[in-house]
Each structure stands twice: as C-alpha cells, then as structure tokens.
Amino acid sequence: MPEHLEQHELPNGMRVVLHEDPRLPLAAVNVWYHVGSKNEETGRTGLAHLFEHMLFQGSANVSENGHFEHIQKVGGVANGSTWYDRTNYYETLPANHLELGLWLESDRMGFLLEALTEEKFENQRSVVMNERLQRVNNQPYGLAGERLSELLYRRPNGARHPYAWPVIGYMDDLEAANLDSVEDFFRTWYRPNNAVLTLAGDIDCEAALEQVRRYFGEIPPGPLPPPPAVEPATEIGPHGASREILEDSIELPRCYSAWCLDGYGSDDWYAGELLAMILSSGRMSRLHRDLVYERQIAQSVSAVILPTEICATFAIVATCQNREPDPLTNAETLEQATLEHVEAIRSAGPTAEELERARRSLLLAHHDSRQDLALSADRLSCASTYFGDPSRIFTEPERLLKVDAEQVRDLARRSLGPERRAAIIVVPEA
Amino acid sequence: MTANGQPALDRGRPPVPGPSRSCSFPNFEVEKLESGARLWTLDVSGCGLVTVVLLMPGGSELDTPDRAGLASFTAGLRGAGTKHRDALEFAAAAEDLGTTIATSCGWENAAIGTTIGLEDVAAGLELVAEAAAEPAFLGEEVERRRRRRLAEIERRRSDPAAQARLAFARAVYGDTPYAHPTIGDRNTTEAITREDIASFHGRALAAGSCHLIAVGDLGPGSVRRAIEDTVEPRLLAHGRHFDAAAESLEPEPAPPSGRRVVVVDRPGAAQTELRIGHSGVPRRHPDRVRLQVANSILGGKFMSRLNLTLREKHGYTYGVSSAFHFRRGPGPFVISTAVANEVAGAACRKTVEEVERICAEPPGAAELDDARNYMVGVFPYTLQTIQGLSSRLQTLAVFDLDRDEYDRWPERVRATSAEDVLQVCRRHLSPEGLTITAVGPADELLPQLEGLGTTEVQAAA
Numbered sequence A: 001m002p003e004h005l006e007q008h009e010l011p012n013g014m015r016v017v018l019h020e021d022p023r024l025p026l027a028a029v030n031v032w033y034h035v036g037s038k039n040e041e042t043g044r045t046g047l048a049h050l051f052e053h054m055l056f057q058g059s060a061n062v063s064e065n066g067h068f069e070h071i072q073k074v075g076g077v078a079n080g081s082t083w084y085d086r087t088n089y090y091e092t093l094p095a096n097h098l099e100l101g102l103w104l105e106s107d108r109m110g111f112l113l114e115a116l117t118e119e120k121f122e123n124q125r126s127v128v129m130n131e132r133l134q135r136v137n138n139q140p141y142g143l144a145g146e147r148l149s150e151l152l153y154r155r156p157n158g159a160r161h162p163y164a165w166p167v168i169g170y171m172d173d174l175e176a177a178n179l180d181s182v183e184d185f186f187r188t189w190y191r192p193n194n195a196v197l198t199l200a201g202d203i204d205c206e207a208a209l210e211q212v213r214r215y216f217g218e219i220p221p222g223p224l225p226p227p228p229a230v231e232p233a234t235e236i237g238p239h240g241a242s243r244e245i246l247e248d249s250i251e252l253p254r255c256y257s258a259w260c261l262d263g264y265g266s267d268d269w270y271a272g273e274l275l276a277m278i279l280s281s282g283r284m285s286r287l288h289r290d291l292v293y294e295r296q297i298a299q300s301v302s303a304v305i306l307p308t309e310i311c312a313t314f315a316i317v318a319t320c321q322n323r324e325p326d327p328l329t330n331a332e333t334l335e336q337a338t339l340e341h342v343e344a345i346r347s348a349g350p351t352a353e354e355l356e357r358a359r360r361s362l363l364l365a366h367h368d369s370r371q372d373l374a375l376s377a378d379r380l381s382c383a384s385t386y387f388g389d390p391s392r393i394f395t396e397p398e399r400l401l402k403v404d405a406e407q408v409r410d411l412a413r414r415s416l417g418p419e420r421r422a423a424i425i426v427v428p429e430a
Numbered sequence B: 001m002t003a004n005g006q007p008a009l010d011r012g013r014p015p016v017p018g019p020s021r022s023c024s025f026p027n028f029e030v031e032k033l034e035s036g037a038r039l040w041t042l043d044v045s046g047c048g049l050v051t052v053v054l055l056m057p058g059g060s061e062l063d064t065p066d067r068a069g070l071a072s073f074t075a076g077l078r079g080a081g082t083k084h085r086d087a088l089e090f091a092a093a094a095e096d097l098g099t100t101i102a103t104s105c106g107w108e109n110a111a112i113g114t115t116i117g118l119e120d121v122a123a124g125l126e127l128v129a130e131a132a133a134e135p136a137f138l139g140e141e142v143e144r145r146r147r148r149r150l151a152e153i154e155r156r157r158s159d160p161a162a163q164a165r166l167a168f169a170r171a172v173y174g175d176t177p178y179a180h181p182t183i184g185d186r187n188t189t190e191a192i193t194r195e196d197i198a199s200f201h202g203r204a205l206a207a208g209s210c211h212l213i214a215v216g217d218l219g220p221g222s223v224r225r226a227i228e229d230t231v232e233p234r235l236l237a238h239g240r241h242f243d244a245a246a247e248s249l250e251p252e253p254a255p256p257s258g259r260r261v262v263v264v265d266r267p268g269a270a271q272t273e274l275r276i277g278h279s280g281v282p283r284r285h286p287d288r289v290r291l292q293v294a295n296s297i298l299g300g301k302f303m304s305r306l307n308l309t310l311r312e313k314h315g316y317t318y319g320v321s322s323a324f325h326f327r328r329g330p331g332p333f334v335i336s337t338a339v340a341n342e343v344a345g346a347a348c349r350k351t352v353e354e355v356e357r358i359c360a361e362p363p364g365a366a367e368l369d370d371a372r373n374y375m376v377g378v379f380p381y382t383l384q385t386i387q388g389l390s391s392r393l394q395t396l397a398v399f400d401l402d403r404d405e406y407d408r409w410p411e412r413v414r415a416t417s418a419e420d421v422l423q424v425c426r427r428h429l430s431p432e433g434l435t436i437t438a439v440g441p442a443d444e445l446l447p448q449l450e451g452l453g454t455t456e457v458q459a460a461a
Helices: A046-056 A066-074 A097-111 A118-137 A144-153 A169-174 A179-189 A205-216 A267-280 A288-293 A326-348 A352-368 A372-388 A392-402 A405-415 B070-078 B087-095 B118-133 B139-154 B158-174 B186-193 B194-204 B221-240 B289-296 B303-311 B340-361 B363-385 B386-399 B405-414 B418-428 B442-449
Strands: A004-009 A015-020 A025-035 A076-080 A087-094 A195-201 A245-250 A254-261 A296-303 A312-322 A422-428 B031-032 B040-043 B047-057 B103-104 B110-117 B211-216 B262-265 B274-277 B317-324 B334-341 B434-440 B454-459
Touching: A004 A205, A004 B040, A004 B103, A015 A205, A025 A097, A025 A372, A046 A076, A046 A087, A046 A118, A046 A179, A066 A076, A066 B087, A066 B363, A087 A118, A087 A372, A097 A195, A097 A205, A118 A169, A118 A179, A118 B303, A144 A245, A144 A254, A144 A312, A144 A422, A169 A195, A179 A195, A195 A205, A195 A372, A195 B194, A195 B434, A245 B047, A254 A267, A254 A326, A254 A405, A254 B405, A267 A288, A267 A296, A267 A312, A267 A352, A267 A392, A267 B274, A288 A296, A288 A312, A288 A326, A288 B087, A288 B118, A296 A326, A296 B139, A312 A326, A326 A405, A326 A422, A352 A372, A352 A392, A352 A405, A352 B047, A352 B110, A372 A392, B040 B158, B040 B221, B040 B386, B047 B118, B047 B194, B047 B386, B070 B103, B070 B110, B070 B139, B070 B194, B087 B118, B110 B118, B110 B386, B118 B221, B139 B158, B139 B186, B158 B262, B158 B274, B158 B334, B158 B434, B211 B221, B262 B442, B274 B340, B289 B303, B289 B317, B289 B340, B289 B363, B289 B405, B303 B317, B303 B334, B340 B418, B340 B434, B340 B442, B363 B405, B363 B418, B418 B434, B434 B442
Parallel strands: A015 A195, A245 A422, B040 B211, B262 B434, B262 B454
Antiparallel strands: A004 A015, A025 A087, A025 A195, A076 A087, A254 A312, A254 A422, A296 A312, B031 B040, B047 B110, B047 B211, B103 B110, B274 B334, B274 B434, B317 B334
16 A cells, blocks of 8 residues: 655644555545543533534634535535544545645634634534433443443542543533533643644645644644543552442343453553454354354353553443343343353463464454545544554554463453452343 | 745635546456356455455345345355354354455345455455355254344344334335335244245355455456356356346335324333435436435435534434435435434424425525535545445446446536426425334323324334
8 A cells, every 4th residue: 555654743732644645536634632531520521522512613714514514515524523532523525625624623723712602502512412312321221331431430539530431421511511611621622732633645745734834833832731640550440339230221131341451552452452352253252152152142242442541441241142031140141151251361361273363353454444544544643642653553463463372361360350340230121 | 925935824715625636436347257147346456455245136125024034034144154164164264364254135135245365365255155155054053043133133122223213114115025124023033944044045046146246456367266266166056047126026115195103102211213204216216316416405414404404403413314225126215313302393393394395495506516516525435445346336236237327426416406406306205205203202202293194103113
C-alpha cells in the first residue's frame, strides 16, 4: 500500500499527522481532543458527550447545522464520538474539498462560544437523553454494562475511579447540565495543545501543512488541568460486594465478569487482547467451543478488552441458551463454566496452537482494517494522542506477535483472580 | 495579501474547492466457467488480501409459510461440517489460516465467503467449495443449530427494535414471503426436518445460477487457477440453472385500504420504537434512482427533512432515517426511529406530514442539488475496501444489472429533476397507505395515536 507519513507540531502545540494515500480522490480529516468522560466530575457525568453534540451546532462562521450541511452538500460524511479518554470529530471529503474540513474544524476549535445558545443546548440535551433511552434504558441488558463498571471501579472510601461512570452519563446529570458547564468545558479542554489533527488520503503533505498552519496557527493554546488522580492499576479491583443480580425485561439470562488490567499500549494489554481472542474469537475458541458448541449452555459468548488509557476493563459476557428450568441457576452454571476456563488459563496458559490462531487472525484483521481511510486516520490520531507516535499503528502487529504463552498465563494469574472480579447476573423480571 | 504571498484568511465563507478528480468504478471481468457458474474478478493489486464470495440460489424469498426460515437454516449449516471434515475440523481449517468461512442468507440468495491472505487463497477456496457443494447436514448439527435458532427467536421477544421490524413486516406483507422474518418462527423452526434442509440445498445447488466473485490481490492467473482446482470440480456435476422467478412465491402484498396503526404493547418500556411505511418497488424498477434521490431528501441523510424536523428542531429522537429496501420483489419503504414515549404521537404526525409534503410539492433547487451532490460524492467511499467492491459486484450479479450500472449511476442521479422527485413520490409513496408500527407502552401510546388510522394492539410476538 503506498504511504507517506509525517508528524508536525504547530507553535500553539497542536500536533498534525499527515498520511498520503492516493488510491481514491478522498481526504479524511480527523481531530482527537484528549478529553473524555474520565475528565468529568461526579454529578456532571455525560458532559463530554453532550459537549460533542454542541460542536455540531455551529460556530462563529458556521450556522446551526451548517457543519453537516457544508459537508453533505459536497458529498462528504461526518460524525464524532466520545469515549472515556478522548473525543473525536471526523469527516471524509472529496479530496478537492480538504480545505472545507480545515475551515470547519478550525472554526469550532477557535470560535465556538459566540454561537452557543440556550435553545441549541436544550435541543441537544433532549437528543442526548433520547440517545441514552435508545442505547441504554430501552435496550435489553442495557443497564448491566453500566452497573458492571460501577462495581469494578468503585473505591472503598466511596470515591470513584473515572471509569466508574458511563460515557453517556446518568439521566439525572443530563437533566441537571447547563450551558455554563458546557462553556467551561470548552474553555478548559478544547485547546490546540490538547488536540491532534490527522489528514489522510489523496493529499499533498506540504500544501496540506501550509493550509493547516493558516487555519489553526492563530488559535491560542491554554493551560491544561492535570490528568485525573487515580490509584495505580494494580490497586484497582472490586471492593466490598462485587457481584449483583439484576432483573431486566429479557428472555435469556446472561452473566458478566470483569477485571481491570493495565491500560492500552502496555505489554499486559496486548497479552489481554490475545487472551480475549483465545477465549472467544471463532468457533474453535475455548469458550465458544465448550459452552456454545459442545455443552450448548450458551447462546453466545464474548471476551473483550477495552482500549482505555489509565487501565483497561477485560470482560467476559455469556448469554444462556435457555431460561428453563430456572434462569438464575442457568446463569450461575454458565458463569462458573466461564470462570473454569479462566482458571485453566491461569494454571496452564494457552496452547501454542491457540496462540498461533489468535496471532494469524489479528494480523489478517490488522491488514484488513488498513483499507479504510477514515479508520486509518482515526488510528493515527489515536497513536499520536496516546503515544506521541502515529507510526505505531504499523508496528502494533509486532507487539502482538511478541506475546508468548507464558505472558498470557502470567497476566491471567496476576490479574484475573476471583478477588479482583466484578460480576453481574441478569435474569428475566419475575 | 499576507507576507508569505497567501491571500489573507477569510473565515467568513467556506473555502473555494480545487479541481475535482473523477472517480469511476474499477474494471472487472465476468466470464462463464465450464460448470456454468459466472466468475467475476476485480484486481486490486498490492493489497495482499483476497475476498471471495460464492453466491448461490436459495434466498429467504423461497421460504414457504409452513417452513419459514428454511433458507437461512440451510445456509447456516453449510459451514457446519462437510463430507470431508466435521464441524470442528472445518472451523479449525479456516481459523488456522486466520480467517472464517462466513455463510449467510439474504432474500434473493445464499452466500459463502471469506477474506484471506494472498498465500492462502487456494486453501480458502477449497473450504468455500466444500461448504457450497458438499455440506454434510449431520443430524446432530441440525439439532444444535435448531436450538440456537429457537433461542435467538426467544431473544428477539425482548428486543424492541426487532419487535418493531417484525410487526411492521407482518402488517405490510400479510401472507406474502416478505411478511416473515428470515429466521422463521418457533413453530416453523421446530417443524423443519433434516430432509427439508437437504432437499432445499439440493435445489439451490445449481451452478448455472451461481456467481463466484473474487476481489483483491488476484495476481496473474493464480486465483483463477485455484478456482479451477477447487470450486469447478465440485460444481461441474450440478450445472443446472435455477429459475428463482418460477420457484418463488409472488411477493406482492394487497394494497392497504387506508392508514393503519399497529401498537405492540411493551408495558413500562422506556422509549417507543417506530417503523412507518409501506411496500415499495423492486430493485429493477426504472424509477429506482429517482426514488433514491427523493429518499435522500426525505430521510436518507443527516440533513434530511425528517432528521432536521424530528431531531434537530423538536428533539424527539436521537435520529431518524428512511429507506427503500430494494429486493427482487417490492421490498419495504420504511421510516425508522425511536422516540420518547410522551412525544410518539407528535413524532408520527410530523412524519406523516413530511411524507405528505414530499408528495405535494417539488423540492427546492438547492435542496435537490445538495442531495444529488451528496449521493454522487459519497459513492467512492464504498470502493475503498475489497469487501465494498465485492458487495457492489454482488448487487450486479444478484439483480442481473447491466455491467455499466455504476458508470451510469452518477449521470442518472444528476439527471433527476425536482419534477421527477415529485412524480416518483406521487407514484410510490402513499401518506394514506402508511402502516405505523409502534412498540412501546400501549396505555401511553393509544391516546396519542388516536385519529392516525385504524388501530390494533398486539402482544409481543
């Protein structure tokens, strides 16, 4: 694949990543702000995400809805998303409209506040409350993931780790949010020195950098608050009651287990990613083969590790194939069965064959994912934001290939013990 | 001018674009193999991967009412063991190559496919060919699959979006094939026998109606050779043609006699899922592109009338979209959204008003221009990946479209006038024929929906 990658830093601290990939006449514009729900305060959860919505409501020179209008009328697509550690904004445009993306992104980075109004805020608060209803409250099992994080990340003194609350925020906090807090959030976090801008596609790096300087160079940097204070990841684990049974409007009982590992980029994280695959990716994976195929007690099972910065949630979710004769018994049987597999990894590690399968699958997926321009741009912004080095996306497979069976076993032994587990069982409402 | 010779930056207006670079659909080849199957090849050299899909007859449009779900039941079992390897051996053979063999079933066709590294193409094709031509359908695997399908049918009972799709299709399509979910229901899933499956597969395995679509790093002749070594020998004995039109039921629903409201009661639900629409037009209908332009204006993009009204103006929803689902027969036209319970009635009324408006007056010049530019502009996005390109070729194959379909598409979009939009909306949209399906708490919904149409309340299926 033809490629040319550069990274620059403007005098105001904004990092610029440029990646030439001229296969199609398209240009991806991707901005990461290094702020997410972890930077919120208790009682004001959901603010980072609500704020993301406000960034699509116009700025000094862009009318309400003008952002989407300008982009869609030239044949572009745009969106944004909020995560624990970051908020991203992105558009893919016909390559000759690259400058339009720079104009729009710089206008909302530098000149947002004068366009904010109470009316726009009320409208987007309502949209976001509906988003929460749709994704959480009216979703089968919707509240379970939220409760699992609360259990995993609560602290003995009642304080909460910044990953304890959901990115979308609690309904009460959304109701209490106000325009002032949105403005504060912007002034604090939406600074060029807290942003990475990636341009990828059919671009001329030199000309593109010059345009970036014109549009973003004059936006002033500002002081950034220190990262949220948290205990080291090794101290994180459930304290007190770590397992709860929830009732929900569902048919098939389900069990969740979660542990906390070192954050994205660490050796443990890569070992965790391989372990997640060994446990649940493909029909030959341990959990799928035993619980879905052979014993037929699970309808589905998945193990995942989240790519979060401070530390990372490793979770196993398994759904029962039957609710009869007794939903709770079925869920607990399935839960025990998943834990036995975790224990087997802790004592003996994965086999060489399992490790090889997981590696090959990850390599193929890595290769496959590089075809999509917007996805590549997002991963470049990610690597630049977290590690200061966008080229790390090309060396990520090597980090995965380095992981051996002993590392996976060692990780499981240290981090996936019963004393560090948080768990939720979901059963149908009585 | 600034010191460096650049004009001073004027933030007050959007920048002027540079010259555009055109983008056309890449070259591809179609040839008839000895077995009668069509081989479609599109070379994307240097990407290191190949994606292969074998399309065969046997889509869900062939399901009969007493065996609803048979097509997808059969399709799923093609990857669950063959004459040469049991289910686990088959899975392991693919996973050892870092991939999986994906079996799927749409309304028109079944498919078996994989994306695989260049060096493993022959091994991947071997597995695809085995699954297509030599599935074992062991009784034990049939039962295993049956239990999972029954559990999935159970799971959907508590999924409001799935309930909404189900109730909408049933209400709009009555006794015709599109009324049933492709998975079938509990009774039909229990009734389907191993013999039904084997016999359905036997009918569908007709090489003369199969398409093998290979996109990626094909290399000079190497993938072609691998196909001749793996797929062809297995297809040669099945060189028949399958006439879907003759075998499938006529999927034409009776026209609605007036607007209808179907409420699926979910007491205590936190939100209401809405599906509003009616039967649409077949994929090969001459009005199709004009309808896509009309739909883009109505609900096909973020800046559509429906989204601007329901989301950006009123804050009723996180999002709303409309679509024509083009199938061999008249697939549905459907508007989909989820709204707060207390505004469900208002959201339905605004939606009906927008359908009425697009049937009453032509769109404005700027609105039409934006929609056409959007549609033409986003076209290259689907050409970025070998899977995206493959999907485009699959559409040509399934619906027997002209091979210059994608070359002519932009000009067809650009040629669509405001009057065209109005005319196709009048022909194919019917505000009075809409079926409004609402899944939520009936006690809250019924008073709000009063007067919108003939109303019936159902329990969750």
